[in-house]
């Protein structure tokens with residue numbers, strides 16, 4: 784089985800060498816395609832959440848490009864958990880699924896004529912694996928989940944065992 788990670792890493796190094804940090808271009812393209820999404824980052828006044836999101840995404844992409852275990856490995860599991868976490872942020876699954884293709888297109892564009900067929904194959908694998916992971920997830924109604932703690936926890940005087948730190 785081909786290990787696509789070297790080509791993937793080379794594509795990132797090429798993109799950075801030619802166009803610098805791709806973060807601004809990636810979020811600009813996300814917000815151009817989905818203008819309502821910019822406001823979702825209302826808590827991110829410093830840019831650190833967007834930076835962390837992208838850093839974790841690159842880490843995940845590297846794992847998705849690896850020859851992987853039958854269970855899909857860490858990258859697939861992380862992508863699935865983040866899709867569910869993002870349900871709670873209010874990010875529709877279709878928008879969530881758009882992020883990796885946007886990252887891929889920014890990297891390919893930055894690479895220009897240096898972007899090789901091997902790099903394209905690595906990204907195609909990543910995008911195909913990510914799409915398969917997301918297609919296999921149970922859907923989400925996106926309905927707000929409001930939990931009344933008194934419905935799910937023992938009576939207040941018996942909660943010591945649940946919250947031993949108190």
Ligand code: HEM
Pocket residue numbers: 820821823824825826827832835836839840843862865869872874878879880881882883
């Ligand atoms: C492959 C797709 C994605 C992955 C792996 C991913 C991953 C993450 C991670 C790890 C964080 C937490 C950062 C932190 O606080 O430390 C995060 C936060 C966030 N993500 Fe994503 N993300 C993805 C796509 C998207 C898309 C398409 C949107 C659309 C706008 C989005 C919106 C957000 C928002 C609004 C937050 C911050 C929530 C908050 O704490 O206020 N994400 N993401």
